[in-house]
Amino acid sequence: MSERNYTTVNPCIMCQPIGSVMAFKGIEDSMVLLHGSQGCSTYMRLHLAHHFREPVDIGSSSLSEKGAVYGGSENLKKGLKNIILRYNPKVIGVSTTCLAETIGDDISRIISEFREEEGVGDERIIIPVPTPSYEDSHNSGYIKAVEAIVKTFTLDDSKKAIFNNKLNVVLSENISPEDTRELKHLFDSIVGQNSYILLPDISETFDAPMTGDLHKIPPGGTTHADIADMKNSAATIGLGITNDNKAVNYLKQTFDIPSQNLPLPIGLEYTDRVLAALSNISGAEIPDEFQKERGRLIDAMVDSHKYVYGTKVAIYGDPNNVLGMLSLVLENGMHPILVVASSKSPRFAEQAMERVKQVKPDCDVTILEDVDFDTFNDAVKKAKPQMLIGNSNGKYIAKEMNIPLIRFGFPIHDRVGAQRLLTLGYKGAMRMLDRITNTILEVEDTELAAKWSEPESYVPLGESSFHSAEA
Amino acid sequence: MPDITSVINTLDERRPYIELKQANKSGELACDNTSIAGSMSQRACVYSGARVALNPVTDAIHLVHGPIGCASYTWDIRGSLSSDKETFRTSFSTDMKELDVVFGGEKKLSKSIDELVELYNPPVIFVYSTCIVGIIGDDLEAICKEATERVGIPVLPVQSEGFKGTKSDGYKAACHALMQLIGTKEPEIISEYRINILGDYNVAGDVWLVKPLFEKMGIQVITSMTGDATADSISKAHGAQLNLVQCSGSMTYLAKWMKKEFGIPFTKVSYFGIEDLAIALRSTAEFFGSEEMMNIAEEIIEQETNRIMPEIQEIRSRLEGKTAAIYMGGAAKALTLIKGFRELGMEVVIIGTQTGKRDDYKQISYQVKDGTVIVDDANPLELADLLVNQKADLMVAGVKERFLAYKLGVSFCDFNHDRTIEFEGYDGFLNFARELDTSVNSPVWRYVGSKIEDSYSGSSGAEQTTDSTAKAGTIKKIEGESNMQEISPITFQQEPVA
Numbered sequence: 001m002s003e004r005n006y007t008t009v010n011p012c013i014m015c016q017p018i019g020s021v022m023a024f025k026g027i028e029d030s031m032v033l034l035h036g037s038q039g040c041s042t043y044m045r046l047h048l049a050h051h052f053r054e055p056v057d058i059g060s061s062s063l064s065e066k067g068a069v070y071g072g073s074e075n076l077k078k079g080l081k082n083i084i085l086r087y088n089p090k091v092i093g094v095s096t097t098c099l100a101e102t103i104g105d106d107i108s109r110i111i112s113e114f115r116e117e118e119g120v121g122d123e124r125i126i127i128p129v130p131t132p133s134y135e136d137s138h139n140s141g142y143i144k145a146v147e148a149i150v151k152t153f154t155l156d157d158s159k160k161a162i163f164n165n166k167l168n169v170v171l172s173e174n175i176s177p178e179d180t181r182e183l184k185h186l187f188d189s190i191v192g193q194n195s196y197i198l199l200p201d202i203s204e205t206f207d208a209p210m211t212g213d214l215h216k217i218p219p220g221g222t223t224h225a226d227i228a229d230m231k232n233s234a235a236t237i238g239l240g241i242t243n244d245n246k247a248v249n250y251l252k253q254t255f256d257i258p259s260q261n262l263p264l265p266i267g268l269e270y271t272d273r274v275l276a277a278l279s280n281i282s283g284a285e286i287p288d289e290f291q292k293e294r295g296r297l298i299d300a301m302v303d304s305h306k307y308v309y310g311t312k313v314a315i316y317g318d319p320n321n322v323l324g325m326l327s328l329v330l331e332n333g334m335h336p337i338l339v340v341a342s343s344k345s346p347r348f349a350e351q352a353m354e355r356v357k358q359v360k361p362d363c364d365v366t367i368l369e370d371v372d373f374d375t376f377n378d379a380v381k382k383a384k385p386q387m388l389i390g391n392s393n394g395k396y397i398a399k400e401m402n403i404p405l406i407r408f409g410f411p412i413h414d415r416v417g418a419q420r421l422l423t424l425g426y427k428g429a430m431r432m433l434d435r436i437t438n439t440i441l442e443v444e445d446t447e448l449a450a451k452w453s454e455p456e457s458y459v460p461l462g463e464s465s466f467h468s469a470e471a
Numbered sequence: 472m473p474d475i476t477s478v479i480n481t482l483d484e485r486r487p488y489i490e491l492k493q494a495n496k497s498g499e500l501a502c503d504n505t506s507i508a509g510s511m512s513q514r515a516c517v518y519s520g521a522r523v524a525l526n527p528v529t530d531a532i533h534l535v536h537g538p539i540g541c542a543s544y545t546w547d548i549r550g551s552l553s554s555d556k557e558t559f560r561t562s563f564s565t566d567m568k569e570l571d572v573v574f575g576g577e578k579k580l581s582k583s584i585d586e587l588v589e590l591y592n593p594p595v596i597f598v599y600s601t602c603i604v605g606i607i608g609d610d611l612e613a614i615c616k617e618a619t620e621r622v623g624i625p626v627l628p629v630q631s632e633g634f635k636g637t638k639s640d641g642y643k644a645a646c647h648a649l650m651q652l653i654g655t656k657e658p659e660i661i662s663e664y665r666i667n668i669l670g671d672y673n674v675a676g677d678v679w680l681v682k683p684l685f686e687k688m689g690i691q692v693i694t695s696m697t698g699d700a701t702a703d704s705i706s707k708a709h710g711a712q713l714n715l716v717q718c719s720g721s722m723t724y725l726a727k728w729m730k731k732e733f734g735i736p737f738t739k740v741s742y743f744g745i746e747d748l749a750i751a752l753r754s755t756a757e758f759f760g761s762e763e764m765m766n767i768a769e770e771i772i773e774q775e776t777n778r779i780m781p782e783i784q785e786i787r788s789r790l791e792g793k794t795a796a797i798y799m800g801g802a803a804k805a806l807t808l809i810k811g812f813r814e815l816g817m818e819v820v821i822i823g824t825q826t827g828k829r830d831d832y833k834q835i836s837y838q839v840k841d842g843t844v845i846v847d848d849a850n851p852l853e854l855a856d857l858l859v860n861q862k863a864d865l866m867v868a869g870v871k872e873r874f875l876a877y878k879l880g881v882s883f884c885d886f887n888h889d890r891t892i893e894f895e896g897y898d899g900f901l902n903f904a905r906e907l908d909t910s911v912n913s914p915v916w917r918y919v920g921s922k923i924e925d926s927y928s929g930s931s932g933a934e935q936t937t938d939s940t941a942k943a944g945t946i947k948k949i950e951g952e953s954n955m956q957e958i959s960p961i962t963f964q965q966e967p968v969a
Contacts, residue, residue: 008539010562011543011546014540036634038512038516039516040516046870055871055875062508062510081509082509086511099602133537134603214855214945374561
């Protein structure tokens with residue numbers, strides 16, 4: 001609209017608790033309970049169900065006025081008890097909301113009391129994460145929850161277990177279930193099937209096969225044994241380079257596990273970088289399969305290069321996903337005129353700029369972060385991209401500007417298949433490039449069809465012509 | 472009939488909220504309470520109630536005073552349509568940060584209001600309070616009052632702190648805001664017969680299929696609340712002689728107030744289904760006591776019914792005998808759906824609501840046959856068990872329930888605020904029938920629960936082999952239990968996928 005100082009118009013971010021939910025949903029046999037009023041859990045269930053098209057159960061302590069005044073301890077304990085009675089999860093994440101944080105409930109104390117009063121043993125793992133909405137975003141909620149999960153599971157260091165020679169792989173941003181499956185395939189093939197621990201893993205939990213059964217808690221997710229074993233690993237890879245991956249730092253500081261943060265493997269070069277690192281760490285050759293896949297990607301890039309070259313695109317969404325997409329777009333000769341991250345992160349702008357300089361230094365690009373859609377829309381109007389790449393919320397401006405939107409990221413509420421979107425690896429890059437190219441061709445078809453007529457300057461042979469037969 | 476509490480397994484505390492209708496037993500269903508912690512209620516909060524009831528006011532700025540989440544999840548959440556401005560589809564938030572929580576958000580809110588007035592020049596601003604505002608004690612009332620004087624448009628507080636009650640309290644908060652507008656402008660009177668349509672949110676354009684029917688009868692519709700309403704039309708609502716209330720849960724409170732304040736009586740109606748539509752038109756004509764109007768109403772009813780009947784009959788032949796589960800936010804919609812299903816030859820076997828009151832459940836109980844389960848504030852596990860035990864062929868509910876039904880191989884119809892097809896009026900009912908037909912009669916259900924081996928076994932008619940007992944933690948669709956989803960072996964030759 002124009003300069004605003006006090007109002008956020010059409011938010012790009014969601015709140016911290018939903019990020020924590022996405023992390024907990026990637027843990028085997030787990031449930032999340034939001035300590036707050038009933039609406040928070042319901043809204044997030046709706047938001048996630050819309051995107052993943054799966055049933056999403058998130059508990060609530062259903063705080064009422066009484067709880068808000070006298071403390072939410074009673075509600076939280078009852079909530080925990082009922083979740084155990086009904087779902088019997090081994091792990092319960094307790095994420096706080098604004099309400100719980102503001103009334104100042106001491107969650108850890110309430111959980112200890114609950115354990116004692118109800119005789120809940122150590123085999124039931126309860127993980128508190130402070131995630132008020134007035135701090136940061138869904139992205140930070142994700143990182144915080146992953147850290148809390150790792151800390152809780154590796155807490156018992158009374159005796160250091162045996163070195164497992166495994167590789168920890170810790171995500172710092174949500175990716176699709178399909179991307180998670182592709183990632184696992186990459187690691188399976190290069191590092192070996194039981195030689196790495198991926199956290200979190202939503203490949204099954206948010207994209208469960210239809211069997212006719214309804215699971216109270218969908219099977220899948222990183223196993224508890226694996227998470228507990230992370231402290232015995234040989235090395236850690238953090239996926240995502242714009243944010244501080246707190247779990248990676250924790251593992252390094254507490255257990256001396258060497259670590260390396262790598263970008264999400266989106267596009268050719270970032271995938272190369274991740275694969276090379278894996279090969280380096282594991283000492284294994286990169287299997288022929290990936291050399292071939294890489295070759296096919298380059299083939300695809302060559303096939304597409306004339307169609308996509310110079311196309312001005314705006315990319316928006318969560319920082320690491322956007323950074324990866326920026327890289328892919330640059331490699332293909334497109335012009336990323338506007339690059340926007342939903343939330344603030346310490347290294348997004350710097351990394352994005354560096355990538356631009358590496359591939360197309362003369363490219364004029366606007367990089368924004370931590371803005372709302374209103375600001376983004378203004379920037380789009382100014383930059384006039386020919387295409388948008390990002391989540392569903394760009395549909396309004398895409399419609400207004402009459403430009404195509406390639407849906408990618410979270411949330412995607414107005415199309416099917418968000419859970420199956422593949423972006424990672426060479427395969428994901430091919431998929432993405434094909435979508436981009438075909439979208440451009442589609443637009444060109446329509447535009448060309450309109451143009452396919454004789455130029456106006458052309459005068460047909462007619463009666464006035466000197467050599468007209470009838471003259 | 473076994474008592475339902477022994478049929479489905481749930482928390483002891485939840486048992487009074489689930490009832491099996493039986494001829495000679497009339498227990499009273501527990502309802503209208505706050506949800507039980509950890510019970511996984513499908514309800515939202517006070518703010519959500521206020522937001523869904525008010526949000527369709529098209530030219531208003533809906534400003535959420537609170538941290539970002541509340542605004543984020545409710546951005547353009549309703550499928551309500553507008554015939555003019557689209558301001559309501561934009562999400563405005565004060566986006567409170569930690570500092571605002573510590574030092575109070577009053578100043579930011581005031582400045583945000585000033586800024587929005589300057590940028591958007593709206594006719595009204597609704598300011599919603601969220602949980603945190605109630606805790607840190609921002610004086611919403613005072614800020615809005617000051618702002619109203621300062622900026623010259625109504626800036627109306629909506630007291631909707633999430634934890635202070637239930638969704639129904641949110642409806643009341645919305646009604647309170649509307650009360651501040653009603654009666655502030657004089658209506659242009661163009662007919663001697665005037666009504667307001669209350670409790671219709673113009674989802675997918677519902678109002679547009681209903682309003683013309685009344686206009687044909689010579690009635691002026693002053694405003695529809697809140698679907699496709701403007702600040703201007705709401706402020707003239709007192710010019711009506713009758714309020715027709717559809718979503719009674721959200722708007723009866725306002726109708727009662729208008730009766731007290733302006734002497735305008737109200738009738739509860741529904742524009743869904745052939746029978747209820749006819750009742751709505753006839754009772755309105757009856758109210759005005761005009762014979763001419765009644766004749767037109769009868770004409771509309773006859774013509775329109777005849778127009779849609781052939782297709783309805785055809786669809787009915789495919790739906791006849793199927794069973795339906797209803798889980799709605801409000802009781803009014805649930806009640807009218809019972810009739811709608813009856814008109815399509817379907818039988819309701821489960822019916823529940825999030826916000827029904829004692830009287831609503833009495834009416835529901837009266838309307839459904841013995842053996843139907845009635846449930847208040849259900850949760851996913853209860854709903855799943857009920858769908859299986861009550862052998863429902865189709866569920867009508869909202870997005871959260873959709874995927875639950877799908878996983879159990881139960882077809883589904885979305886009757887919530889994000890649907891994109893009109894269900895009201897004559898064409899709306901046709902749409903509804905088509906929607907049911909589409910889902911119930913799709914070939915996809917026969918594949919749910921099937922295995923590759925089934926395709927090659929060639930054992931014709933053999934039931935699919937599944938474990939005879941449900942695995943721990945799963946709700947098993949019991950094979951062959953429903954007359955539509957019998958899991959038959961797939962043979963590629965036999966059943967080409969359409």
